[in-house]
Amino acid sequence: MTHLSHHTMHDEADTRRFAETLATAGQPGDLIALSGDLGAGKSTFARAFIRAMTGIPDLEVPSPTFTLVQAYDHPAGYALYHADLYRLESEDDLEDIGLDDERMDALLLVEWPDRLPEDWRANALELTFTYEAQDKGSRLITLATKSGSWADRLTKLHIGNEPPS
Numbered sequence: 001m002t003h004l005s006h007h008t009m010h011d012e013a014d015t016r017r018f019a020e021t022l023a024t025a026g027q028p029g030d031l032i033a034l035s036g037d038l039g040a041g042k043s044t045f046a047r048a049f050i051r052a053m054t055g056i057p058d059l060e061v062p063s064p065t066f067t068l069v070q071a072y073d074h075p076a077g078y079a080l081y082h083a084d085l086y087r088l089e090s091e092d093d094l095e096d097i098g099l100d101d102e103r104m105d106a107l108l109l110v111e112w113p114d115r116l117p118e119d120w121r122a123n124a125l126e127l128t129f130t131y132e133a134q135d136k137g138s139r140l141i142t143l144a145t146k147s148g149s150w151a152d153r154l155t156k157l158h159i160g161n162e163p164p165s
């Protein structure tokens with residue numbers, strides 16, 4: 001990993017603020033992989049991220065649980081895709097929902113990214129959400145990437161890298 005860090009979100013507002021911070025660094029071509037258990041906060045993060053990137057604070061951002069993917073327009077002219085691949089049956093279905101054609105020119109936020117072909121995630125920003133047992137509103141987000149570009153962007157955001165253990 002080029003970057004690894006852990007961040008405690010004490011409540012939902014913390015998760016939204018963290019998403020807003022990361023959204024300032026988003027670019028077309030990015031894949032942001034959102035892993036973690038059901039209800040852990042992936043859609044909450046994606047909603048705040050998309051609202052920040054579009055600049056529309058009350059934008060409707062439904063969970064793509066059944067549609068699998070929802071598209072939004074960034075003001076700079078590229079697309080933001082929010083996908084939930086929990087119900088994806090096979091990798092071939094990725095073509096049907098159009099992500100394969102678009103992913104180099106768009107920014108993708110993908111819940112349940114374990115359904116993606118491995119090579120898609122080579123330069124992804126990986127977020128893993130875990131419950132903190134002692135507090136039901138608290139989540140731990142693990143941030144990891146092998147992308148030098150993301151590592152540089154995280155440094156600029158003062159999101160520190162942890163020393164290898």
Ligand SMILES: Nc1ncnc2c1ncn2[C@@H]1O[C@H](COP(=O)(O)OP(=O)(O)OP(=O)(O)O)[C@@H](O)[C@H]1O
Nearest residue numbers: 009010011012015038039040041042043044137139
């Ligand atoms: N610290 C927190 N961060 C994010 N959400 C939180 C937090 N604390 C409580 N919550 C609540 O947890 C729920 C998270 O739901 P969300 O739909 O974001 O999860 P999800 O990971 O997308 O689930 P799914 O796997 O079903 O798509 C929301 O009801 C939210 O209010």
Ligand SMILES: [Mg+2]
Nearest residue numbers: 042043063111
């Ligand atoms: Mg979700």
